[in-house]
Amino acid sequence: MHNFIDEFIDYALSMDTITFVRLFWFFFLFEFTRYFIVDFAVLLIWRFKQIIFKHKWDQARERLFAEQPLISIIVPGKNEGKHIHKLTKSLNEQTYQNYELIIVDDGSDDQTELICRDLERNGLIDLFIRNDVRGGKASGANTALRFSKGEIVVHLDADCSYDYDAIEKIILPFYYDEKIGAVGGNVQVRNKEVSLCTTLQAIEYAHSIGVGRIVTSELGIYRVVSGAFGAFKRQALERVEGWDIGPGLDGDITVKFRKMDYRIFFQPEAMCLTSAPDTFKKLQNQRLRWDKSLVRFRLRKHRDVFFPHANFKIKDFIAFLENITYNLLLNIKWYFYVADMLINASAMLWFIVPMNLILYTLNNYAKYFLFMNFRKRRNDHRGYFLLIFRLWFSTLVTSYA
Amino acid sequence: MIGEAKRTSVTVQEQKISIDNLLFFVIEANSSFKIEHLMAYDGVIIDAQDESFTHHIIKSFRAHRNPEYYLKPIFLINAGEIKDPLIRDLHDGILFSLDLLPENTSKVRDIFLKTTHLDANIPELNEARILKKVFDYMYTRDLKSLSPVIDHRSSVGYTWPVISVNFQRHEESQVLELLEWADKEQLLNSEFKDRVYLCSNCSNGFMLYREVCPHCNSANVNASDIIHHFPCAYVGPIKDFQKEGEHVLVCPKCRKGLRHIGVDYDKPSIVNHCNSCDKSFQDVYVKAKCLGCHNDVEVQYLISHNISEYKIATKGASVATGAGLTFSGKNIVVPGTVPFDAFKMMVHYQLERVKNSPQIKSHLLSLHFKNIDSVKNIIGIKSYENLLKDMVELMRNHVQSSDFISVKDYDLIMVCLNDSEIAEAEQTATSIVEHLTTMVEDNLTGFSLECKTNLQLLAITLKTDELFKAALNPNY
Numbered sequence A: 001m002h003n004f005i006d007e008f009i010d011y012a013l014s015m016d017t018i019t020f021v022r023l024f025w026f027f028f029l030f031e032f033t034r035y036f037i038v039d040f041a042v043l044l045i046w047r048f049k050q051i052i053f054k055h056k057w058d059q060a061r062e063r064l065f066a067e068q069p070l071i072s073i074i075v076p077g078k079n080e081g082k083h084i085h086k087l088t089k090s091l092n093e094q095t096y097q098n099y100e101l102i103i104v105d106d107g108s109d110d111q112t113e114l115i116c117r118d119l120e121r122n123g124l125i126d127l128f129i130r131n132d133v134r135g136g137k138a139s140g141a142n143t144a145l146r147f148s149k150g151e152i153v154v155h156l157d158a159d160c161s162y163d164y165d166a167i168e169k170i171i172l173p174f175y176y177d178e179k180i181g182a183v184g185g186n187v188q189v190r191n192k193e194v195s196l197c198t199t200l201q202a203i204e205y206a207h208s209i210g211v212g213r214i215v216t217s218e219l220g221i222y223r224v225v226s227g228a229f230g231a232f233k234r235q236a237l238e239r240v241e242g243w244d245i246g247p248g249l250d251g252d253i254t255v256k257f258r259k260m261d262y263r264i265f266f267q268p269e270a271m272c273l274t275s276a277p278d279t280f281k282k283l284q285n286q287r288l289r290w291d292k293s294l295v296r297f298r299l300r301k302h303r304d305v306f307f308p309h310a311n312f313k314i315k316d317f318i319a320f321l322e323n324i325t326y327n328l329l330l331n332i333k334w335y336f337y338v339a340d341m342l343i344n345a346s347a348m349l350w351f352i353v354p355m356n357l358i359l360y361t362l363n364n365y366a367k368y369f370l371f372m373n374f375r376k377r378r379n380d381h382r383g384y385f386l387l388i389f390r391l392w393f394s395t396l397v398t399s400y401a
Numbered sequence B: 001m002i003g004e005a006k007r008t009s010v011t012v013q014e015q016k017i018s019i020d021n022l023l024f025f026v027i028e029a030n031s032s033f034k035i036e037h038l039m040a041y042d043g044v045i046i047d048a049q050d051e052s053f054t055h056h057i058i059k060s061f062r063a064h065r066n067p068e069y070y071l072k073p074i075f076l077i078n079a080g081e082i083k084d085p086l087i088r089d090l091h092d093g094i095l096f097s098l099d100l101l102p103e104n105t106s107k108v109r110d111i112f113l114k115t116t117h118l119d120a121n122i123p124e125l126n127e128a129r130i131l132k133k134v135f136d137y138m139y140t141r142d143l144k145s146l147s148p149v150i151d152h153r154s155s156v157g158y159t160w161p162v163i164s165v166n167f168q169r170h171e172e173s174q175v176l177e178l179l180e181w182a183d184k185e186q187l188l189n190s191e192f193k194d195r196v197y198l199c200s201n202c203s204n205g206f207m208l209y210r211e212v213c214p215h216c217n218s219a220n221v222n223a224s225d226i227i228h229h230f231p232c233a234y235v236g237p238i239k240d241f242q243k244e245g246e247h248v249l250v251c252p253k254c255r256k257g258l259r260h261i262g263v264d265y266d267k268p269s270i271v272n273h274c275n276s277c278d279k280s281f282q283d284v285y286v287k288a289k290c291l292g293c294h295n296d297v298e299v300q301y302l303i304s305h306n307i308s309e310y311k312i313a314t315k316g317a318s319v320a321t322g323a324g325l326t327f328s329g330k331n332i333v334v335p336g337t338v339p340f341d342a343f344k345m346m347v348h349y350q351l352e353r354v355k356n357s358p359q360i361k362s363h364l365l366s367l368h369f370k371n372i373d374s375v376k377n378i379i380g381i382k383s384y385e386n387l388l389k390d391m392v393e394l395m396r397n398h399v400q401s402s403d404f405i406s407v408k409d410y411d412l413i414m415v416c417l418n419d420s421e422i423a424e425a426e427q428t429a430t431s432i433v434e435h436l437t438t439m440v441e442d443n444l445t446g447f448s449l450e451c452k453t454n455l456q457l458l459a460i461t462l463k464t465d466e467l468f469k470a471a472l473n474p475n476y
Helices: A002-014 A016-023 A024-051 A054-067 A079-094 A110-122 A136-147 A165-177 A194-207 A212-219 A234-239 A249-259 A281-301 A314-342 A344-373 A382-400 B051-062 B085-090 B099-118 B125-139 B169-185 B314-323 B338-355 B374-398 B422-443 B462-471
Strands: A072-079 A098-104 A127-131 A152-156 A180-189 A229-233 A263-274 B010-013 B016-019 B022-026 B044-045 B074-075 B094-096 B188-198 B208-211 B221-229 B234-237 B264-276 B285-290 B296-298 B305-310 B363-369 B406-410 B411-418 B451-458
Touching: A002 A344, A016 A024, A024 A054, A024 A212, A024 A314, A024 A344, A024 B422, A054 A165, A072 A079, A072 A136, A079 A098, A079 A212, A110 A127, A110 B085, A127 A136, A127 B264, A136 A249, A136 B221, A136 B234, A152 A165, A152 A234, A152 A314, A165 A229, A165 A263, A180 A194, A180 A212, A180 A249, A194 A212, A194 A344, A212 A229, A212 A263, A229 A234, A229 A249, A249 A263, A249 B051, A281 B314, A314 A344, A314 B010, B016 B099, B044 B051, B044 B099, B044 B264, B051 B074, B051 B085, B051 B314, B074 B099, B094 B099, B094 B169, B099 B125, B099 B422, B169 B188, B169 B305, B169 B374, B338 B411, B338 B462, B363 B422, B363 B462, B374 B406, B374 B411, B374 B422, B411 B422, B411 B462, B422 B451, B451 B462
Parallel strands: A072 A098, A072 A152, A098 A127, A180 A263, B022 B044, B044 B074, B074 B094
Antiparallel strands: A152 A229, A180 A229, B010 B016, B016 B022, B188 B305, B208 B285, B221 B234, B221 B264, B285 B296, B363 B411, B363 B451, B406 B411
8 A cells, every 4th residue: 555655656756747638637627727717717707707796786785775575586396384384484584575475286195285275364475276186396385486577577486495585686786687597506415414414515615506506607607596595677578478398497496587688696695405315326317317307308499599699699609518518428438438538548547546536536625625715604514524534634644554 | 703602511702611610712803902911711712714813812822921921722713724824733622613522621621631740930031931831841742842833934944833932933943052051051952954154243144145246245157167178288168269249269379260179179167257346256155135134145154053952851840840940051162161060179189289289389270150141131141141251251361371260150259379479369240250240240230230259279188178168058
C-alpha cells in the first residue's frame, strides 16, 4: 500500500500538463469548466447584482404590499388529505396573506375528500374540487387554474412545507421585473437524516438547485420551474391554456413560457422542503421518470427550438442544448471516455481511476465550501460533508499507515 | 235545532236533553254561549257539522283548568268524516241520532264513577297541572297511551291531542318538552315513532329546504358538469366546450371535437357557480328557512326531537288518583357539576384527606332555596332548569377550579370548598348568595330569592353521613 501511494504520487508529479489533461479531458472539459469555473463566475456576478440592485428589490416589495394582489395557491394531488391540514397551517403563517387556496383531489381513494370538505367548511380551504376519476397531475392543475381568480398562480405540492415568507418571496420577482413570467422556488430536502440516500440527495439538491439554479437563472437558461413550488403569471398561463399532460409537465410549461418570451426566474429565498425518496430503488425510479420526460418534451415536443424559425431564441437553444448535453449526451460521452481510456491508456488505469476519484472529490469539496457563501442556509449540510470527509480521511490515513 | 227524540225516557226541552237522570246540553253549530253556564250539565252534545266550531268547543272544554269542564263527557252528532285530530281524539262518542244517546249513558256514568276516584288537589305549577289533567283524562277514559298524530297545523308537525289541547298550535314544542320531561321522570314510557327537526330559534318544524352558496347563502346557484379533455388535459365547465348553435363539444385549448365519453374526454365532477357572489364550489350547503321565524339555518344545526308514543307508566297512572306530582331535580344535567352520588364520594375522599393532613381546611357549603317553587310556578320547569344552569355557571366564577359542585335537587346546590380557610369560605358563601340573589332578581322582576346557607368545616371528627345529614337539612 505504501509503495502504491508513493508510486502514485511520483507518477503524478512527473507527468506533464498536456498528458495530464489528455488523460482527464472529460473532467477538465466538462465538470471543472462548466460546473466550477462558469458557476463560480456567474455566482460572483449574481452576488454583485444583488448588492447593486438591492433598492430595486426593496421597491418591488413595497409595491407588492401596496397593491396586495390576489394570488391563487393551487394544490392538485391524489391521496394527499393527510398533508393538507399541515399545509393550511403553514400557509396561515405566511407573511403574505391575500391568497385563495384551491385543492383539487384527483380521484383519491382515501379520506382526502372527507378531510378537505371539513377544512373547506371551516374556511381553511377556499375551494375544494373532488374528481372521482383520476385524470393526472396536469388535469388537476388545470382544474384549479380554471376556477382560480388570482393574478399570480402558485403551484404547490401538498407534502411540501414552506418557510414563513416563502409565498412573499416567490411572488416578489414579478414586481421586480415585468418580463418574469414564472418563478421557481428553492426546493430542498426535508428528510435528509432518514437514510444515506436522502442525505446524499440533500447535498445534491443543495448544490444542483440551491446553487445550480441561481446560475442557470442568471444565464437565462433556467429550464424547469418545479411543480413543488412554482409561481406563474396568470395571463401567461391562460395564453398557453394551462399544463399539458405529463410526464415532464413542469419542464414543458417552462419551455412554453420561454417561447412566449417570458423570463424564467429562480428565487433562492423562497424555501420549500420536500421529502426525497429514502431508498436507492425509489430514487432510481424517480430519476428514470425525470429522464423519460427529458426525452419526451425536449427532444420531441419542443425540438423546434433547435431550428431557426419565428420562435427561435438563442437562449432557449442554449438552455436546451445545455440540458441535453449534460443530462443525455454526457452520459454517452462518459462511456466514450471510458472506451478511450481502455483503448489508449489501458496500462495507466491504475493511475487514471484513483486520480479521477481524487479530482472529482476535490472538485466537489472545493465547490461545496466555495459555493456555500452563495447558498441559503449555508451550514445546513456541513455536518454531513465533514463526516464523510473525516471517514474518508481516516480510512486513507489508516491504510497508508 | 236538532230533531226531537221520540223515546219516552228522553225529555227534550229546547237544547236540554234529560235521560235517566242525566242532563245533556245540545250545542248547535255556530251558536254562541259560554261554557261556564254548562257546569250543571252531565254532558254535552255538539252538532259537529262545522268542524272549526266543533274544534273550538272541544278545545274550550278540554283546555279548561276546572275538571268539571275538562272531564265533561262530550258527544258529537251530525259528524261527517272527522279530519281534525283534536276532535277525533277528544270526544266520547258519535251519535248518529239522539235516539242512540241512552246507549251511551253507561259510558257517562263510568266516567263519573272514575272521576270520584281522582285526587281533587290541583298542583300550582303549570306543567304539573297540565300533566295532572292529562292523567285524569286518561284515567277516566281508560286511555293507556298518547299517540302522536300528524297534524299540519301543529308547529312541530305532530300533535298529541290529549295534552296538546292545553297549548296553542305554535306552542307544540312545549308539548314535546313536557312529554320528554314526563318520560325522564318515568311518568310515561316512550316508544319511538319518528324524528323531527325543529328550528333552533323558534322550535318550528316547518322549513323550506334549499341548496345555497356556502359563501353568500344565495340560492341562485347553477350546477355544471366539469369536462376533462384527455389529449390536452384541459379541464373546465361544459360551457367552455359549447359553441353557440352547435351541438358538438369542442375543446377550447386544442380545438378538437369531443367524441366519446370515457375515451377522449370525461366528466369527473360537478361544480356549482353562485350567480350572486360569482364564486364556485362543489359542496353546496343545505339550509332550512323556518316558516315561523324566517331564520335561515344549516340543517345540522336544527334541533332533533324524537316523536314517540307515550304509554302511561305505573307512576303516571297513580298521579290521577292521588300519588301527587313532584318535580325533582335529580335527573337534571347541569354542566360543571357532578352527580350527587359522585359528589358524596368526592367529599368523603376530601374528608379522608383532611384526616391525614389536618392542616388542610375544607368546607361543605349547602345552598337551600326556600321559595324556589314560586320561581318554578312563574317561569316553568324548563326555564327554571336553564336558570339553574346559569346559577351554577355564576357560582363557578366564585369558587376555585378544584372545588366541586352538585345540584342535589331544584332547591339544593352543594359545593365542596377545598383548601379554604373559614374566613375565605364564608366570604365565598356570602359572595355567591349575593350574586345569585341579584341574578334571580334581575331575571324575575319583583321576586326575591330566599337562600339559606349552611357552611360546615370538614372536621376530622366528622363522618361523611353526619356531614351530609346536616347539609341536607334546610333547618340545620
